[in-house]
Amino acid sequence: MTSTVPKILIVGGGYAGFYTAWKLEKQLRKGEAEVTIVDPLPYMTYQPFLPEVAAGEIEARHVIVGLRRHLKKTRIITARVTGIDHANKVATITPDVGEGWEEAYDQIVVTAGAVSRTFPIPGIADNAIGLKTIEEAVAIRDRILTNFDQASNLPPGPDRDRLLSVVVVGGGFAGIEVFAEVRALASSLLKDYPQLRFEDTHFHLIEAMGRIMPEVSQKTSEWVLKDLAKRGANVHLDTQVTGAVGGNVELSTGEVIPTDLIIWTAGVMANPTVVRGSDLPVEERGRIRTRADLRVGTPEEVVEGAWAAGDVSAVPDLTGKGVGGYCVPNAQHAVRQAKLLAKNLTAVLRGELPKEYIHKNLGAVAGLGLYNGVFQSGDLALKGFVAWVAHRGYHGLAMPSWERKWRVIGDWWHNFWLTRDNVSLQTVQNPRYVFEEFAARPRPAAPEAVDAGAAKAPAAKAPAAKAAARTPAAKAAAAK
Ligand SMILES: Cc1cc2nc3c(=O)[nH]c(=O)nc-3n(C[C@H](O)[C@H](O)[C@H](O)COP(=O)(O)OP(=O)(O)OC[C@H]3O[C@@H](n4cnc5c(N)ncnc54)[C@H](O)[C@@H]3O)c2cc1C
Numbered sequence: 001m002t003s004t005v006p007k008i009l010i011v012g013g014g015y016a017g018f019y020t021a022w023k024l025e026k027q028l029r030k031g032e033a034e035v036t037i038v039d040p041l042p043y044m045t046y047q048p049f050l051p052e053v054a055a056g057e058i059e060a061r062h063v064i065v066g067l068r069r070h071l072k073k074t075r076i077i078t079a080r081v082t083g084i085d086h087a088n089k090v091a092t093i094t095p096d097v098g099e100g101w102e103e104a105y106d107q108i109v110v111t112a113g114a115v116s117r118t119f120p121i122p123g124i125a126d127n128a129i130g131l132k133t134i135e136e137a138v139a140i141r142d143r144i145l146t147n148f149d150q151a152s153n154l155p156p157g158p159d160r161d162r163l164l165s166v167v168v169v170g171g172g173f174a175g176i177e178v179f180a181e182v183r184a185l186a187s188s189l190l191k192d193y194p195q196l197r198f199e200d201t202h203f204h205l206i207e208a209m210g211r212i213m214p215e216v217s218q219k220t221s222e223w224v225l226k227d228l229a230k231r232g233a234n235v236h237l238d239t240q241v242t243g244a245v246g247g248n249v250e251l252s253t254g255e256v257i258p259t260d261l262i263i264w265t266a267g268v269m270a271n272p273t274v275v276r277g278s279d280l281p282v283e284e285r286g287r288i289r290t291r292a293d294l295r296v297g298t299p300e301e302v303v304e305g306a307w308a309a310g311d312v313s314a315v316p317d318l319t320g321k322g323v324g325g326y327c328v329p330n331a332q333h334a335v336r337q338a339k340l341l342a343k344n345l346t347a348v349l350r351g352e353l354p355k356e357y358i359h360k361n362l363g364a365v366a367g368l369g370l371y372n373g374v375f376q377s378g379d380l381a382l383k384g385f386v387a388w389v390a391h392r393g394y395h396g397l398a399m400p401s402w403e404r405k406w407r408v409i410g411d412w413w414h415n416f417w418l419t420r421d422n423v424s425l426q427t428v429q430n431p432r433y434v435f436e437e438f439a440a441r442p443r444p445a446a447p448e449a450v451d452a453g454a455a456k457a458p459a460a461k462a463p464a465a466k467a468a469a470r471t472p473a474a475k476a477a478a479a480k
Contacts (some may be wrong), residue, residue: 006033006349009091010074011081011274012068012112013039015047015334016341018400020109023342024144027075033349036075036103038093042067045134048331048395051174052367053137055181056145056420060138062407065400082127084108084278086306093278107305107345110280110288110296111338114268114311115328123244127264128169131178138425144182145189145424152195158258164201165259167249169241170266171207173215176224177366178263179205182202183233184369189422203233203343206249208240208266217375223383224374231369269331270312280306287314287326292356294341306347309337318358329468331398332362367391433471460461 008024010017016392021037028035043064052058054210067076069421082100083092086108094100116130138417144166151163166186168179183203190196205212205228212235213221236251243250249257270287280296280303290313291297296306298318309315313327315337316322327333336359344354363377365387373388377379382390392412399405427433 005031006106007104008033008035008107008109008345009103009358010035010037010109011084011091012110012271012310012312013037013041013076014044014111014113015230015331016113016338017109018044018065018067018112019335019338020072020111020309020342020345021067021071021074022400024345025071025345027342032346033107034075036077036105037067037071038079038081038091038103039067039075040078040080040096042076042078043080044400046286046395046404047132047174049121049399050134050137051177051181052142053134054131054178055185055369056141057181057370058408058411059133061388062404062411063399064134065404070401071402081112082277084110084274084280086279089305105305107307107349108252109341109345110274110278110308110312111310111334112271112274112312114270115272116264117267117269118264119241119266119305121241123246124241124264125264127244128264130264131174132142132268139429140178140182140261140263142426142428143183143473144185145177145422146426148186148189148193148196148261149424151200152193156200160200161202162247162258162260164196165257166203166261166263167241167257167259168205168263168265170210170264171205171212171235171237172265172267173213173364173366175205175207175263176213177229177368178187178265178368179203179233180228180231180368180372182263182380183228183231184372185420185422187231188420190371192422198232201232202257202259204249204259205233205235206239206251207235207237208239210238212237213364213366213374216374217379217381220374220376220381220383223381226370227368227372227383268311274312280308283314285314285324288312290315292316292318292358293354294337294344294357295354307341309341310334313339318356319360321361325361327357333359335398343348365391365394415417 010021011262021035024035035202043066047056049063053063054061079095081091090102090104093103116132118124151160154160161354168175186201228235240252242252244262247258249259262391275282283289288308290308294307294309296308315327317327320450337357340357347354365375367373371385373391374383374389375387396409399408424426441465
């Protein structure tokens with residue numbers, strides 16, 4: 001007998017998806033609905049902590065929230081949704097391993113977030129790195145640490161300059177936070193590298209507009225610029241990146257910056273795989289057209305059984321303050337939309353009416369390196385240490401679940417007494433390098449005469465045989 005319990009399918013287990021499932025678990029009565037969440041990753045990422053992970057202030061694993069551990073009543077599928085056929089209420093699930101399948105649902109919640117938005121500038125796609133995932137944050141941290149290790153062996157000159165130069169593109173919140181955090185990391189490293197001086201490190205932020213951080217007042221953004229300048233960081237306003245090839249960043253001003261690390265934070269766009277693969281309505285900026293009650297559709301027309309929230313959606317901002325009339329893509333909205341979405345979905349299942357989403361912006365708070373930050377809410381602006389305390393206080397408490405809060409707070413506590421753990425683990429990207437170098441391999445098949453000789457003096461021949469075993473041909477033979 002097939003189940004008649006309504007099936008809720010959540011596409012994406014990030015901020016909005018995780019909170020929707022978490023709240024549904026609390027609100028739904030037993031047997032009222034079955035909830036499934038699909039995400040290619042087994043965790044939700046607390047993205048506001050990525051700059052602190054890149055700066056080595058928080059351990060990478062502590063800023064992610066395991067879906068299986070925290071969503072006990074939800075079915076978790078680790079795979080990608082590559083198509084939504086809402087007309088027939090099926091989603092295409094594509095796992096990394098094994099055959100994909102069509103998953104039937106009654107209600108779909110699209111919370112697949114956003115990805116870094118880039119422009120077709122030569123070299124950016126191949127040489128830059130974004131800051132949307134935990135992997136990117138860890139890679140940035142390790143690259144800076146490894147570059148310091150390598151630069152300390154080099155004499156002053158262009159090669160050393162390139163290793164000690166960081167370019168961040170985009171002066172929004174995420175860009176400024178990561179820029180300030182990694183600048184602070186680099187300054188803290190210098191005590192361990194007597195060969196390197198502060199003047200040897202070069203930090204450049206490139207912003208196409210005439211100001212940074214549009215979320216704060218002009219006056220506050222100018223304070224941030226002055227503060228960065230005091231810390232030896234260069235901010236290039238009204239400037240665009242025109243190329244990123246051959247280890248150089250070229251600017252619209254004609255300036256060329258040699259660098260080994262380009263961090264791209266110049267905007268996001270709604271998840272193209274999910275948006276383009278669905279038959280749900282999409283607005284001009286590529287987001288899913290969503291109503292204020294978080295159902296997909298327009299004020300006049302509801303798409304029954306479809307919901308959306310977070311960065312992938314265009315939800316009207318009923319306070320009238322949103323950019324273009326819509327809620328801006330941030331966690332503040334994603335979490336609150338998700339909580340209301342769970343309530344509204346439950347209400348609709350019970351034959352009740354959903355409520356409209358309205359949230360007045362609480363303000364913005366950013367960490368700018370250890371003991372430094374900025375906070376703005378309306379006309380109130382806090383700067384420096386007080387803002388940094390507000391930043392840690394707000395995000396420490398906003399991290400979902402006490403289990404995760406303790407881990408993050410524990411990292412801060414340990415670093416306060418023991419300082420940052422400044423060691424690169426870049427080699428995890430090539431974990432087999434030692435094993436592979438010394439691993440014994442089958443001897444390659446050799447002509448009979450050589451074979452006979454080799455059999456008489458195996459010890460003497462061993463190194464040559466080992467070297468031969470490392471040739472590509474021998475590796476291919478061994479693999480067979
Ligand atoms: C560095 C940084 C700092 C930030 N700081 C702040 C801050 O201080 N305050 C603030 O309010 N906001 C901040 N934000 C923004 C905030 O993190 C995002 O707005 C928020 O994460 C959006 O939530 P979401 O659920 O829409 O998307 P996400 O949290 O990105 O979740 C999307 C999920 O969808 C999954 N997914 C992707 N493709 C598929 C697919 N095909 N099928 C299924 N699942 C898929 C992803 O794996 C991911 O888990 C910051 C962002 C960054 C990058």
